Amino acid sequence: MPVASFTSLLQEESIDSVSGRIIRALSERGSLSAAQIARSTGLARSTVSMAVAALRKSGLVMDADSPDGPVARQIGRPGTALRLNPEAGTCIGVHISLDELRVVVADVSHSIISEQNIPMVRDYSPAEAALQLQQFIASTYAENGLRRSGLLGVGVSVSAPVSPGGIVHRSSIVPGWAGVNVVDVFGAALGTSILVNNESNCSAIAEYMWGAAQGEEDFVLFKINVGIGGSIVVKGQVWRGIAGGGGEFGHISIDPEGELCRCGNRGCIELKLGFAAALSDLSRVHGQRVTMDQAVDLALAGDVGAARLISDHGDMAGLALAMIGNVLNPPMFLISTALVRSGPILMDPLCAAFEKHSLLKTHELDEPLRTRIVPGALFANDVVLGAVGLVLRHHGRIS
Amino acid sequence: MPVASFTSLLQEESIDSVSGRIIRALSERGSLSAAQIARSTGLARSTVSMAVAALRKSGLVMDADSPDGPVARQIGRPGTALRLNPEAGTCIGVHISLDELRVVVADVSHSIISEQNIPMVRDYSPAEAALQLQQFIASTYAENGLRRSGLLGVGVSVSAPVSPGGIVHRSSIVPGWAGVNVVDVFGAALGTSILVNNESNCSAIAEYMWGAAQGEEDFVLFKINVGIGGSIVVKGQVWRGIAGGGGEFGHISIDPEGELCRCGNRGCIELKLGFAAALSDLSRVHGQRVTMDQAVDLALAGDVGAARLISDHGDMAGLALAMIGNVLNPPMFLISTALVRSGPILMDPLCAAFEKHSLLKTHELDEPLRTRIVPGALFANDVVLGAVGLVLRHHGRIS
Numbered sequence: 176m177p178v179a180s181f182t183s184l185l186q187e188e189s190i191d192s193v194s195g196r197i198i199r200a201l202s203e204r205g206s207l208s209a210a211q212i213a214r215s216t217g218l219a220r221s222t223v224s225m226a227v228a229a230l231r232k233s234g235l236v237m238d239a240d241s242p243d244g245p246v247a248r249q250i251g252r253p254g255t256a257l258r259l260n261p262e263a264g265t266c267i268g269v270h271i272s273l274d275e276l277r278v279v280v281a282d283v284s285h286s287i288i289s290e291q292n293i294p295m296v297r298d299y300s301p302a303e304a305a306l307q308l309q310q311f312i313a314s315t316y317a318e319n320g321l322r323r324s325g326l327l328g329v330g331v332s333v334s335a336p337v338s339p340g341g342i343v344h345r346s347s348i349v350p351g352w353a354g355v356n357v358v359d360v361f362g363a364a365l366g367t368s369i370l371v372n373n374e375s376n377c378s379a380i381a382e383y384m385w386g387a388a389q390g391e392e393d394f395v396l397f398k399i400n401v402g403i404g405g406s407i408v409v410k411g412q413v414w415r416g417i418a419g420g421g422g423e424f425g426h427i428s429i430d431p432e433g434e435l436c437r438c439g440n441r442g443c444i445e446l447k448l449g450f451a452a453a454l455s456d457l458s459r460v461h462g463q464r465v466t467m468d469q470a471v472d473l474a475l476a477g478d479v480g481a482a483r484l485i486s487d488h489g490d491m492a493g494l495a496l497a498m499i500g501n502v503l504n505p506p507m508f509l510i511s512t513a514l515v516r517s518g519p520i521l522m523d524p525l526c527a528a529f530e531k532h533s534l535l536k537t538h539e540l541d542e543p544l545r546t547r548i549v550p551g552a553l554f555a556n557d558v559v560l561g562a563v564g565l566v567l568r569h570h571g572r573i574s
Numbered sequence: 575m576p577v578a579s580f581t582s583l584l585q586e587e588s589i590d591s592v593s594g595r596i597i598r599a600l601s602e603r604g605s606l607s608a609a610q611i612a613r614s615t616g617l618a619r620s621t622v623s624m625a626v627a628a629l630r631k632s633g634l635v636m637d638a639d640s641p642d643g644p645v646a647r648q649i650g651r652p653g654t655a656l657r658l659n660p661e662a663g664t665c666i667g668v669h670i671s672l673d674e675l676r677v678v679v680a681d682v683s684h685s686i687i688s689e690q691n692i693p694m695v696r697d698y699s700p701a702e703a704a705l706q707l708q709q710f711i712a713s714t715y716a717e718n719g720l721r722r723s724g725l726l727g728v729g730v731s732v733s734a735p736v737s738p739g740g741i742v743h744r745s746s747i748v749p750g751w752a753g754v755n756v757v758d759v760f761g762a763a764l765g766t767s768i769l770v771n772n773e774s775n776c777s778a779i780a781e782y783m784w785g786a787a788q789g790e791e792d793f794v795l796f797k798i799n800v801g802i803g804g805s806i807v808v809k810g811q812v813w814r815g816i817a818g819g820g821g822e823f824g825h826i827s828i829d830p831e832g833e834l835c836r837c838g839n840r841g842c843i844e845l846k847l848g849f850a851a852a853l854s855d856l857s858r859v860h861g862q863r864v865t866m867d868q869a870v871d872l873a874l875a876g877d878v879g880a881a882r883l884i885s886d887h888g889d890m891a892g893l894a895l896a897m898i899g900n901v902l903n904p905p906m907f908l909i910s911t912a913l914v915r916s917g918p919i920l921m922d923p924l925c926a927a928f929e930k931h932s933l934l935k936t937h938e939l940d941e942p943l944r945t946r947i948v949p950g951a952l953f954a955n956d957v958v959l960g961a962v963g964l965v966l967r968h969h970g971r972i973s
Contacts, residue, residue, distance in 0.1 A: 336903075336933070336934060338943055344934055344938060344939070345933070345934070345938075354938075393816075405901075407901070407902070409808055409813070414808070414902070415903075416902060416903025416904065417792075417903055417904065417905040417942075417943055417944070417945055418903055418934050418939050418943035418944070418945075419903070419943075420899070420900065420903030420932075420933055420934045421901070421902055421903045422901070423900045423901075423903070423933050424900065424901065426900050426933040427897045427900045427901065428893070428896065428897065428900075428931050429828060431893055431931060438933055439935075440930075440931060440932075440933065494827070494830055497827065498826045498827065498897075499901055500819070501819065501822045501823065501825050501826045501827075502804075502806070502820070502821070502822075502823065502826065502898055502901050502902070503806070503813070503815060503820055503901070504735075504814075504815025504816055504817055504818070504819030504820045504822070505815065505816060506816040531839075532827050532830060532839060533819075533839075534735070534744070534819055534822050534825040534837055534839065535735060535743055535744070535817055535819045536838075539743060539744075539753075540743070540817050543816075544737055544816055544817035544818075545816070545817070546816060546817075
């Protein structure tokens with residue numbers, strides 16, 4: 176079967192056909208043994224074997240260790256047995272950042288082909304971003320010998336609440352994007368499927384697919400950056416909320432008469448818990464600009480002030496987690512922040528404060544009923560990987 | 575087919591068989607037309623027609639307006655076309671209250687057969703409750719000519735977090751129940767399926783089956799009583815949390831250095847928002863004990879103090895809803911409290927405060943993306959009806 180027909184085969188797979196279910200499982204998970212496919216699809220082992228044989232023959236499915244295809248490096252764990260043919264399709268993840276577009280190109284076997292940052296002039300518009308991306312795709316696909324027709328979709332991460340339909344509601348990172356339907360603007364420019372979601376939701380998808388939340392169907396991600404973000408995953412799906420406002424933990428108001436927040440409300444959690452003020456403090460003390468990574472380095476090297484700031488944030492984060500825990504009582508909280516590299520400096524006060532402020536105390540609960548708190552596993556590029564994941568998880572539904 | 579075999583037929587129905595799906599839909603919804611059954615099960619209209627004909631012939635399904643069976647009064651809307659034969663099975667709902675057991679006996683056609691309160695001595699134990707219930711069932715079933723073998727299960731509501739396995743974690747209403755597995759204790763005494771859940775979760779199930787949340791697959795119930803409760807419904811299922819602590823909105827700490835709460839934490843929302851302190855205030859002013867219902871009557875009759883207290887609680891509830899909204903951004907909040915009878919006295923300040931403290935403002939959102947806030951429809955007996963609903967919704971899974 177010629178390479179050109181792979182994409183159409185992928186598109187035509189009915190959601191409920193046996194091959195469709197196998198392809199979706201492989202698209203979402205990267206590589207699986209036949210036994211794992213049977214388990215995750217609920218299909219009989221013999222049915223899987225027959226369908227896999229046919230898919231192998233068509234060239235769409237192959238051994239996970241096959242050397243062919245534009246495999247660069249694998250995201251996450253190595254393949255165990257089967258994967259999709261990397262030539263069957265590619266997808267792109269884009270994170271809309273303050274002054275650049277962070278872009279990853281990957282194929283359906285979960286291999287990264289290219290990872291780049293495209294510099295942008297501040298306050299760039301969605302149309303400018305789409306144009307830059309169009310040019311990036313043309314040149315990158317040419318350089319890497321990739322078929323443009325093999326592009327299955329572009330996942331876009333935005334640091335703002337995004338409605339399920341693709342409308343950006345608020346954005347202090349790129350203010351001009353508020354009210355814009357990114358699916359429409361990017362779709363028109365790029366001529367492919369566009370999937371848009373919030374930054375923290377993308378982090379959660381990346382942790383679920385390749386990080387610390389693998390195998391966890393229900394968890395809550397809590398992100399500590401200069402601001403505060405979050406994501407709620409229920410039965411393996413991000414809970415976006417009716418307007419995309421789910422998981423906006425940073426804007427829970429804990430002091431309705433407090434300081435004004437960039438969101439327009441008063442006393443939001445982010446004002447105290449976002450790491451922006453801590454970095455200002457630390458920069459003042461050290462007489463030079465300190466980043467979050469440098470703050471962690473300082474703390475690990477014994478700087479008492481850096482350690483104190485990180486511990487204080489652990490303490491405050493534990494209180495916030497207890498508040499969210501009294502709403503959701505999730506099986507797991509995943510702490511997504513560069514600060515987890517400081518280990519117990521962050522996590523010990525965080526876990527202690529969570530226990531202190533939670534309704535249900537650890538000693539009252541049998542082990543399986545306790546909420547686990549785990550550090551995230553992906554930091555540098557979790558958001559843009561999650562944007563890739565938006566497309567990979569869209570599996571058979573790609574059109 | 576003799577009446578005695580109905581129960582076994584109901585039990586034997588495979589979860590995924592056509593008749594099993596139809597029976598489950600009727601058990602959950604009470605009465606449905608063939609077209610509604612087709613819609614809600616996803617089965618073809620012709621498949622439904624054939625299966626319904628067979629179920630009619632066996633006597634398990636009948637016209638919703640059939641006069642036979644121990645029909646007393648229907649819960650919620652009247653039947654439209656088909657229902658289960660009321661003789662096919664009965665179920666019992668029990669609410670564990672401070673000094674009584676509130677009990678409802680209903681049949682699978684959603685008709686209430688008996689509704690009673692069994693007085694109990696304070697601090698009664700689970701074993702004492704089970705014994706009283708055993709005696710109640712024996713006498714009530716004899717009086718009403720009901721087959722004891724037709725009892726499909728007992729749903730139990732407890733005013734405390736209850737783990738999915740049936741363990742009561744905390745209970746300030748009946749303190750001796752903490753740590754008890756109610757499924758075990760009641761199951762041993764009653765010899766039938768026991769389904770246990772939290773009081774507010776039962777309210778949510780009742781509102782979903784017969785009240786203001788009919789047709790709403792995703793909503794959050796917020797309960798204002800002397801204490802504060804809540805429930806989260808996702809895709810038609812209550813989100814209980816890993817240990818049953820989901821929806822414990824009353825114990826979100828808004829002032830970690832505040833007053834001690836009965837739960838052992840400080841500054842819980844319930845301390846300010848529970849209506850207990852308001853009732854004390856009102857009782858002091860009026861020189862006699864005032865109940866929530868009387869407070870509403872006073873406010874509606876123009877008592878400025880009663881109206882002020884209810885309005886102030888609306889204002890505080892709106893802030894709490896905004897906090898929860900920044901976590902979940904649900905399509906709908908359902909306000910479950912006797913106070914909604916005061917209409918705009920409660921709801922106007924509540925909606926205004928929700929708008930003020932929410933991240934996403936109404937004017938930014940198209941109509942379908944807005945969170946609706948609706949008053950609950952069931953008050954007097956919502957919790958015990960929800961306990962009945964636990965059994966009716968367990969449908970084909972009854973064993």
